[in-house]
Amino acid sequence: MNSKNIRLNLAYDGSRYHGWQRQNNALTIQETIEEKIEMMVCESVKLIASGRTDAGVHAVNQVCNFKTRSNIGPGAIKKGLNGLLPDDILIRDAEYVPFEFHARYSAKSKVYEYRILNQEDPDVFMRKYIWHIRTPLDLKVIAKCLGLLLGRNDFSSFRSSGSGNTDPVRSIMQAELHGTERGLLRVIIKADGFLRHMVRNIVGTVVEAGLGRISFNGFEKIFESRDRQSAGIKAPPQGLFLMEVQY
Amino acid sequence: MNSKNIRLNLAYDGSRYHGWQRQNNALTIQETIEEKIEMMVCESVKLIASGRTDAGVHAVNQVCNFKTRSNIGPGAIKKGLNGLLPDDILIRDAEYVPFEFHARYSAKSKVYEYRILNQEDPDVFMRKYIWHIRTPLDLKVIAKCLGLLLGRNDFSSFRSSGSGNTDPVRSIMQAELHGTERGLLRVIIKADGFLRHMVRNIVGTVVEAGLGRISFNGFEKIFESRDRQSAGIKAPPQGLFLMEVQY
Structure with a gap:
């Protein structure tokens, strides 16, 4: 029996869900989609995402894949699932x-956007x-702090506990602040990978710099300390969007 | 005891509510706000809005007023209510x-916006x-149909039943289609008053013209017929926003 590999690109509003990953007794995005795929292909499937998103976090473009022996083509899968x-x-x-193709292991980089309403x-x-x-x-100091993160660095200061013993070194290719009219600010971060809560910990800390609670030098020291305890607060989940995954 | 009249300008997301007006056994915006005002002023109040909005309809700027003998000033009312x-x-x-000042009777005109995602x-x-x-x-035919509505006219064709025997003549000062990038269209209608479901009935009918189901001449006949039965469908509530009330 020939098995096939199907890739899905999807968007979701994470407000109602306890994140991506399947859990007992809590509604998750993975479980919601797996159930509907299983209804269509009449076999159990495992949906692999480029990465988990936490409760309340959104995706403009998430990528996942699953293997199936079903002959239902991708076009019908898309239409059926959306129904x-x-x-x-x-x-x-x-x-x-x-x-x-493996949605997680094959991913080369990802872009997250964090949205702040400053009014x-x-x-x-x-x-x-x-x-x-x-x-x-203070938008200037936020942009300056973000600039410091570019390149290959140890991000232990911005990693939440519970992320295991994975290597804390990541490469950030883009870390920018975009301010638009009416007080809407967007922090855009592109990296080859992200540690647990990394974007939210970075955003929470640069916002504290923007509020004057942490100086630019203080931010530099936090980054160099490799100690999560020294960093700022974790930004709340609802401002975070997974924007793109590159393969 | 000196009674005072307080005007509130407010915004609301109507998604969770069964419209503005107090009802038995259904959550409404009027009831939600009245309850909180009563907690603050320690007397029962009646909140008068510029007009009702239906279940699922939003307001960027709604105006209402209430009378009270309380000495709590408007600044404290605003802060307290928002808390x-x-x-x-x-x-x-x-x-x-x-x-x-009476939020409904003193109103001279109102602006509604209806948002369509056409993609x-x-x-x-x-x-x-x-x-x-x-x-x-077809955006051109929609704009042309909207242009026909300008001026003082009988809007019986776009009035839903259950609106009583009120005079169906209204003056429309603005009826425009604004199309922006990414398929977001906005129909903006300003009038001295609106009949029941008038904006949604107008939008539903011009959309049918935009889909080619009704010709421009057909639309003209519907408008002149003064018969609701001849008009198009009623647009769903969630695209409608009360934008402004003029006094």
Whole structure:
């Protein structure tokens, strides 16, 4: 029996879910999609994502793959899943990929975006998609701190506990602050891989610099200390978006 | 005892509510806010809005007022309410107004905006704030139909039943289609008053014209017929936003 490998590109609003990874007694995105695939292909499948996203975190473009002996083609998989899935998960694309393609191990880099609303009033329509910060932020110091992260470095200072003993060295190719009209700020970080809560820990710490609680030199010392205890707060999940995965 | 009149400007995400107006056994925006005001002023109040919004309809700027004998000033009312209210309702502003100010009767005109996402794929993040239409719309015919509505006219064709015997004549000062990048269309309508479901009935009918199901001449006949039965479908509530009320 010939087994096939199918890649899915998808978007989801993470608000209702306890993150990507299957858990007991909590609704997850992996479980929600696996169930619908299994309804279509009539066998059990294991859906592999480029990486987990935490509870409340969103994806504009997540990539995953699964193997199946079913003859249902990718076009029908896409249409069928979009008919079966709730409206906060969207399959953007489905295609056959070589058998050795692995959404996690084959990924070369990923781009995350963190959205901050920096204005007096909160926004009732964006509340599930931003971190609202009332106090005006010093955008120059935030951009300067982000610039420090570029290149190949040890990111132990921005790694949450529970991430095991994996190598804390990662390469950041892009770390930028984009400010647009009406107080919407976007922190964009591209790296060859991310440690647990790395983006949220970085954003929480640069925001503390933007609030004047940490100086640029202080930020430099935190980064060099390789000690999570010395860093700033962890930014809340709802501002974080997985934007793209490169293979 | 001197009674005061307080005006509130507010925004709300209508997704969770059964509209503005207090109902038995259903959560409404009026009831939610009245309860919190009553907690603050320690007397029962009646909150009057510029107009009701239906279940699922949003407000970027709604105006309402209430009378109270309390000495708590507008600044404290605003802060207190924003602390007590859920995060899908925001008091933007509170101020004392002359005793005769009535949010509904004093209103001179209102602006509504209806948002349509006209592209192949739905959008998981905008799903509660747009009407997703997959088929490409003919924007020229929609703009032409909207232009026909300008001026003082009988809008019986776009009035839903259950609106009583009120005069169906209204003056539309603005009726425009704004198309932006990425398939987001906005229909903006300003009038001295609106009949029941008037914007949604207009939008549903011009969309049918945009889909080629109704010709421009057909639309003209519907408008002149003063018969709701002849018009198109009613657009769904989640694309509708009350944008502004003029006094």
